[in-house]
Amino acid sequence: MPETATALRELTFGEAIREALAEELRRDPRVVLLGEDVAEAGTAFKVLKGLVEEFGKDRVIDTPISEPGFTGLAVGAAMTGMRPVVDIMFGDFMALIMDQVANQAAKVHYMSGGKWKVPLVIRTTMGATRRSAAQHSQSLHAWPSHIPGLKVVVPSTPYDAKGLLKAAIRDDNPVVFFEDKISYAKVKGPVPAGDYTVPIGVADVKRLGRDITLVATSSMVQVALGAATMLEEVGISAEVVDPRTMWPLDETTLVESVRKTSRAMVVDEGYYRYGVTGEIASVIAENAFYDLDGPVRRLGARHVPVPFSPVLEDATVPTERDVFELARKMCNR
Amino acid sequence: MPETATALRELTFGEAIREALAEELRRDPRVVLLGEDVAEAGTAFKVLKGLVEEFGKDRVIDTPISEPGFTGLAVGAAMTGMRPVVDIMFGDFMALIMDQVANQAAKVHYMSGGKWKVPLVIRTTMGATRRSAAQHSQSLHAWPSHIPGLKVVVPSTPYDAKGLLKAAIRDDNPVVFFEDKISYAKVKGPVPAGDYTVPIGVADVKRLGRDITLVATSSMVQVALGAATMLEEVGISAEVVDPRTMWPLDETTLVESVRKTSRAMVVDEGYYRYGVTGEIASVIAENAFYDLDGPVRRLGARHVPVPFSPVLEDATVPTERDVFELARKMCNR
Amino acid sequence: MTTATRQAAAGLDVETLLRMYRQMAAIRLFEERVSDLYTRALMPGLAHLYIGEEAVAVGICEALRPDDYLTSTHRGHGHCLAKGAAPHLMFAELLGKEAGYCKGKGGSMHIADPATGNLGANAIVGGGAGIATGAAFSSKWLGTGRVAVCFFGEGALGQGVLYETMNLAQLWKLPVIYACENNLYNEYTHCSETTAGDMLARPAALGIAAERVDGQDVREVHAAASAIVERARRGEGPGFLLLDTYRYRGHHVGDVAREYYRPKQEEQRWMSERDPIALHGDWLVSEGLADRAALERIQSEVASEMDAAVEFAVKAPYPDPSTVDEDVYA
């Protein structure tokens, strides 16, 4: 398997994740994966398929259905020399581990006056439209983003996913890493075969434009890019900025883009209220107020529990058309 | 004990809470209180002192230290004919019960197509400066506010506390009710002796003003009022608006105030990032953009785990002086 | 208590014995149609089939009053049907139709129905523990005499909240039965890799009456359930049943290549030797309580019923998209 950092292949989002994990497992013996059905089954999404064969059951460890328990165990393991990567199958189960994440992992370093460190990665999922209903479809990245002491990563492309996951594993802080389920198989893109990292805290301009800035996260980056293509057809040049990490948040890149375009929309798949869009819109409005032609607008998941029926569920997630129409209105065209 | 709705006495915030609970326990036999040390001890904050003597151990029920367990039990009890009021001693422990709150209580009604209801109240606390350190000082009201299906109440005065708690208990939805610990004994105010409710979803203008709107929640209402007095001395007339409930959010009252004053600051004791201030500032900016003289500004808890040492902890909570100085800058005075 | 004594104690008559057969057949045929709907791409999402475990739901629910409560799981169709759910309204829900039990908002993992005491299936493993225990709390506090049954798989033994709620139930002597369906697998992982010690010792440590039961023998299940349910109803406290059973199919309908986590022979053995419907049918025949023709009649009646139910559901309209905003708040 010849690997050079420059050899680019097309990988799916899921393959990029797996490759990042495989490379880090190879690189650092202190890295272990823990979670439900991560070994032979390779997780419910089959993203880890093949890893246990290479690394064995001591490194790719099946756990009982005890999310608080094994997350807590991983916090302690991280403090004492390991670099655990925990798999939380559905992002909805973040609700089960918030004590371990927010009260323990996030605070250990600070409470100990900087003496203990928690190099822990929690990989989990987000994203709806899989007809999985209200308890298996949420995008809860706003919750950990609210808690100082955590880093929160929401990659949108295979390239970013691999580079950011490697950076997260090497980070000495607890990082919550949200992977969009739909992207696993659907989103493809070029990925270097060898080692590279993408720094945590740096946004990426996914598309240059002049008339409006679309700040989009995770699954919504594809949606924003699709809308940007549609907008082009009506003569609107949209810039798409992907913050890539919720925290640290690269305010500079966001604000610079909006200073240039003078219009901004934030698109995120988390619930609309008290979530990600409010923070990012506020950061933009605070720092680019006098450059704005109109208010920053937001699109989030409809503020309802995610329904099962396709006709209902599809009405809860922002679409290319939603973004297109709102952008057109904002540009008065 | 002659009680009429018009007889006003000065009560502390804690006394108002207790009175609301006592009246509802008397009014409706389906109301029960559940929590750790709620009976003879009357909770760690002594807020429930005396209730078990009147209502007995069948209505005021001591639980094991099992927050997820007894909250889950209360969800089921609420579905089947009771109206439980759960006591979660420290708001930080919300992290332990988010699965019960966000994945169960919030979604039962929707997932069942409206067939089951969850008339549940979760009382918990918020607020720092008690030298209780990082795991006993957080104000986590942003988390449940993010979840559709929940109502979230953050009263600031004894009057509101009593009226809103009674409304919460009578509400057919799960309500998370955050009580500021410092206010329990420190904040006093007039409270009618008899029955009244304050509607959930209606903001209250706590002080009229012309030059700037201070939107403040819970403990920060007193801070904003104090700052308003200081501002008056430098010729700035500040309006103080208390949303009282995070969800539903009374956008109209907020926006109308800002349309009038043309300046807005949001002050909240939750962590600054991805929290309450982002949402409220966005709502204002979206709806009053063209009336604003400058960006909506935000003050929240410093974005660090709450430190123990008084000199550090005091630097984490917005003060009257912080509000005063920022407001002055915003008004260019 | 021997099986014989138990049956006597439970006072099983022929109608009941035949109804249990019919109910098991109904669940089996319901699930086969679900599998079929999935294969034909008519069903959105996934479903977790109860095939092989029918005796558990039927044996327990036959021991319940209509107004007793249950909570169910991701693998919940069997529980709902056994408690009295109408197949056509279930199929409609599974297809996301307006006519479904939850107006299409819940789907396979969230069937709920106050009329049959169904507090809801739950997609969080262990998610029913609090709710069922709370329903038992209401029953005791309101004096309704209702019992709540909390169904869950052995995988839920991993969830701490289960111990928290069982402790509460035992402290307060709540009429709740914890029905642990041990089908040996947590998704794709054998329970021996996830469960230390002795399963039954866990509730027993809390002082809860706990019993291991052959979950493939519907009469045995029914007898054990009857005894423990009535004990709970009398106010003597919660119970725990550990029911040995097996799911014949994959973890969900899409889990078809299973050899990497469990041998084909194991599946075959359970299916050929321990099938709850065949075992009960054979017994009915051997006891002279039914003949083969009668059993086949039941099977074909149920099959027509299921066909009609599927047809109803397939034809039923989807909800209006505008209803997405309804039912968020009561």
Added chain:
Amino acid sequence: MTTATRQAAAGLDVETLLRMYRQMAAIRLFEERVSDLYTRALMPGLAHLYIGEEAVAVGICEALRPDDYLTSTHRGHGHCLAKGAAPHLMFAELLGKEAGYCKGKGGSMHIADPATGNLGANAIVGGGAGIATGAAFSSKWLGTGRVAVCFFGEGALGQGVLYETMNLAQLWKLPVIYACENNLYNEYTHCSETTAGDMLARPAALGIAAERVDGQDVREVHAAASAIVERARRGEGPGFLLLDTYRYRGHHVGDVAREYYRPKQEEQRWMSERDPIALHGDWLVSEGLADRAALERIQSEVASEMDAAVEFAVKAPYPDPSTVDEDVYA
């Protein structure tokens, strides 16, 4: 194993026996000064005193290697001191001073110190369960031979995460000891109102070696701890000690009127009949291993040490307010 055999097995020499006396005295006098600092309004916040329970921390920590780990609780001063924490750095932390173990950021409930293997006290009941189990996981994976002790009160038996982590520890044979300090009260509620069944049966149900120990007898604690720690160190799996003990003071320093939840006579009985320091001192004298004067010398040495430590802490400067933003991220 009888007490005598155990002592022999643990190979206790006079130094160890006297050091345990000194350590218990140190904890007692430390806590009395904490109480005093609180009364004099010199200490911010509250503190939960360990007075009465000294034999538990000392007996267990004497059975540990310096590089073994522990997690502690809200009532954690005794654990930290027994594991080797320096009193002056602890007092400094309790007073919120820069020189404290956590630079004033942690306070009474968060003393942590890598040098003594102290993973941190924890203000979440049961909060140490995951961390200690994880440290044992590291020990096993890295082959360091370290053992982790998870201290908690019997109130933590209410937290489900404890069962989740104990199950993991037993499945993976991790070298962790769960030390349950049963002082009879969860804050202001007697444990009989919160704990169904038999406490010791809970870990035993998971297959964990579990033993009940007189927590007021430091030699008994030490012997039991030594055996179970070495068993864990040999890779034979986790252990659980249920230590019967009593806190003499309130739940926290402000809890002074206690009659409504526990009788004065109960307190008196434990203090006069079961005091761990007096019991051990008497035994040392009766065995001819020390005379009263020697014990008093120890007491007064420790007292001076504590006075100096308090003085250090009182005089130490507060952290610079600008440090509030440091240590959020590594």
